[in-house]
Amino acid sequence: MMKLILFSSALLLLPKTPKKWYIISAMALLGAAVGTLFLYSPFYAPQLISKGLLIDGLSAPLIVLTLWISGLMVLASQKVKETSNHPSSLMATIMVLNLALIIAFSSSHFILFYIFFEASLIPTLILILLWGYQPERLQAGTYLMLYTVTASLPLLVNLLIISHNSGHLDLTFHAWLGPQIYSTPLMPVWWASCLAAFLVKLPLFTTHLWLPKAHVEAPVAGSMILAGLLLKLGSYGLLRLSEKFPPILTASTSSFLLPLTIWGAICTSLICLRQPDLKSLIAYSSVGHMGLLLAGFMSNTTWGWQGSLGMSIAHGLCSSGLFALANMTYESTHTRSLFLTKGLQALFPTMTMWWFIFAASNMAAPPTINLLSEILLLTSIVAISYTMILPLMFVSFLAAAYSLTLFTATQHGPVTTASNPHSVTLPSNYLILLAHMMPIGVIILKPEMITL
Numbered sequence: 001m002m003k004l005i006l007f008s009s010a011l012l013l014l015p016k017t018p019k020k021w022y023i024i025s026a027m028a029l030l031g032a033a034v035g036t037l038f039l040y041s042p043f044y045a046p047q048l049i050s051k052g053l054l055i056d057g058l059s060a061p062l063i064v065l066t067l068w069i070s071g072l073m074v075l076a077s078q079k080v081k082e083t084s085n086h087p088s089s090l091m092a093t094i095m096v097l098n099l100a101l102i103i104a105f106s107s108s109h110f111i112l113f114y115i116f117f118e119a120s121l122i123p124t125l126i127l128i129l130l131w132g133y134q135p136e137r138l139q140a141g142t143y144l145m146l147y148t149v150t151a152s153l154p155l156l157v158n159l160l161i162i163s164h165n166s167g168h169l170d171l172t173f174h175a176w177l178g179p180q181i182y183s184t185p186l187m188p189v190w191w192a193s194c195l196a197a198f199l200v201k202l203p204l205f206t207t208h209l210w211l212p213k214a215h216v217e218a219p220v221a222g223s224m225i226l227a228g229l230l231l232k233l234g235s236y237g238l239l240r241l242s243e244k245f246p247p248i249l250t251a252s253t254s255s256f257l258l259p260l261t262i263w264g265a266i267c268t269s270l271i272c273l274r275q276p277d278l279k280s281l282i283a284y285s286s287v288g289h290m291g292l293l294l295a296g297f298m299s300n301t302t303w304g305w306q307g308s309l310g311m312s313i314a315h316g317l318c319s320s321g322l323f324a325l326a327n328m329t330y331e332s333t334h335t336r337s338l339f340l341t342k343g344l345q346a347l348f349p350t351m352t353m354w355w356f357i358f359a360a361s362n363m364a365a366p367p368t369i370n371l372l373s374e375i376l377l378l379t380s381i382v383a384i385s386y387t388m389i390l391p392l393m394f395v396s397f398l399a400a401a402y403s404l405t406l407f408t409a410t411q412h413g414p415v416t417t418a419s420n421p422h423s424v425t426l427p428s429n430y431l432i433l434l435a436h437m438m439p440i441g442v443i444i445l446k447p448e449m450i451t452l
Contacts, residue, residue: 028071028098029435032064036449054108054171058239058309061450062105062232065316068439069228070098072432073221076324079331080131080219090131094221097123101229105236110159110169113240114152117197117233121148124230127222128214137217143210151207152197158190171240188252194241195253201234202294204257205264208287215283216336220327223279227286228320235290235312238297239305247300254298258381261298262391265291269398273405278329278336281406282322285362285399289315292395296377299384306452307376313450314370314440318361321436325351325358328429329410343415348425352411354433361440363403364396369443369450 055063073094080087097120104116125141132140163169200207215223242250265288272288275281293311296304326336328351333341345352364370374396381388443449 025071025074028067028074032067032071036064052108052112053103053106055106057452058236059105061309061313062229062236063102065232065313066098066101066105066229068435069224069316069320070094072320072324072435073224075428075432076224076327077219077221078426078428080221086130090127090221093123093126093130094225097127097225101233104233108171110171110241111163113171113237114156114159117201117237118149118152120230120233121145124214124222124226127225128218131219131222132217133219134217136213140210140213140217144214147200147203147207147210148197151200154193155197158194171244173244187249188256191245191249192253195238198234198237198241199257199294201237202231202290203234203287204294205260205268205287205291208264208268211287212280212283215323216277216279220324223323223327224320227283227323228316231286231290232312232316235293235297235308238294239308242297250298250300254300254384258295258298258385258388261291261295262381262388262395264288265295265395266391266398269395269402272402273398276338278326278338278341278406278410279323281338281402282319282326285402286315286319288395288399289319292374292377295388296380299380301380301383302452303376303383304380307373307380309452310369310373310447310450311377313443314361314368314373317436317440318358318368318370321358321433322362324429324432324436325355328425333416338409340416341410342413343411345411346415350430351425354430354437355407355411357437358433359403359407361437362406363400367444368440369447370440372444372447 074091077087077090080090100116100120100123104113104120107113107116121144125145128137128141128144159169200210203211211226214226218226268284268287268291272281272284275284289311293308293315296307296311298304329341329344330336332344332348335341344355361368361370364374378392378396381392
């Protein structure tokens with residue numbers, strides 16, 4: 001498996017001809033297809049690939065998602081090749097980021113995971129700074145680095161403390177600390193500092209300000225990998241770290257974090273309803289969905305954790321597809337403003353169908369894996385607190401409201417002068433959208449593929 005991953009990643013440095021770009025995407029998608037072999041029950045037991053690498057039911061779906069999104073990301077970056085904006089450098093950056101994510105998801109030692117968790121920031125920053133659209137991309141990169149690096153430093157200190165007390169940080173062991181740590185008065189503060197790096201990466205509401213800025217300034221490849229994969233490092237880290245400690249630790253912080261996540265989901269959903277920028281709207285919707293994921297995780301139930309993994313996969317595919325759609329619209333209209341992007345149904349009726357499909361998926365309409373994930377998450381949250389029923393109903397309603405607003409604002413209304421009626425939709429664009437939507441519909445037929 002690792003040989004196939006390394007071979008497909010090395011192909012990213014091939015010469016920059018259109019044919020080679022399709023070969024690169026094909027190899028990444030082939031790697032993802034082969035990786036699905038790890039998603040079936042005979043492989044649920046942890047498989048040690050090498051001394052420091054491990055694949056199990058939690059990491060395998062995310063590794064496959066990494067390869068899948070990476071292949072589609074290359075296809076969506078055709079404009080970089082046409083404008084001769086250093087396409088070889090872009091491919092090299094994608095390769096490094098791809099490898100960093102795969103190793104992070106398959107690490108069997110938590111320090112190794114931490115190293116590549118942080119290493120993934122560098123290629124992301126390069127993508128934003130070198131291939132971003134606006135002069136404000138430097139500010140977006142600064143926000144990204146300050147938020148994530150600052151929040152991850154307490155995690156490093158705590159990992160060293162845990163390693164000193166337990167003697168190891170190996171993920172193949174079930175327990176890391178003795179019961180003496182769980183009786184200290186500062187236990188909730190200590191545990192919150194452990195989770196801070198992942199809460200910012202997720203991101204938790206109030207620590208999310210870096211995300212819309214990064215999305216708006218990033219190129220399409222940066223937005224796709226940021227929403228589809230980098231946010232999943234946060235959910236993966238939460239699940240991976242918490243499984244090594246008793247539930248009392250998570251319960252000690254849930255009384256504070258659970259209301260904050262639901263309130264954050266409501267606030268960001270309301271922001272989406274009044275958001276004039278297309279990419280900002282999709283970015284803020286990600287904050288709302290990740291808030292629901294975090295609330296399910298804080299429930300400390302099997303359904304909550306299973307729903308968190310399912311939401312990670314569903315959101316990764318759906319949000320990446322929405323950003324690809326937003327980029328296709330931007331290439332035709334040269335604007336991201338919802339006030340100027342009108343009447344696209346008259347110009348691109350086929351793309352209207354895709355906008356509706358992804359908007360429906362974003363609001364968890366059947367038959368998508370998004371619906372199954374939200375059912376698991378909502379059930380697990382209500383199971384620990386009946387007072388959350390009304391706020392959760394509000395979150396679901398607002399998700400449908402801003403998803404339909406996104407669809408109607410772009411597809412209906414008079415055609416504006418910003419739209420180019422002679423713009424041609426490439427066949428590869430339909431392939432990108434189909435490849436994003438196909439797993440969302442297929443996994444619902446066999447949901448045990450992403451079972452913890």
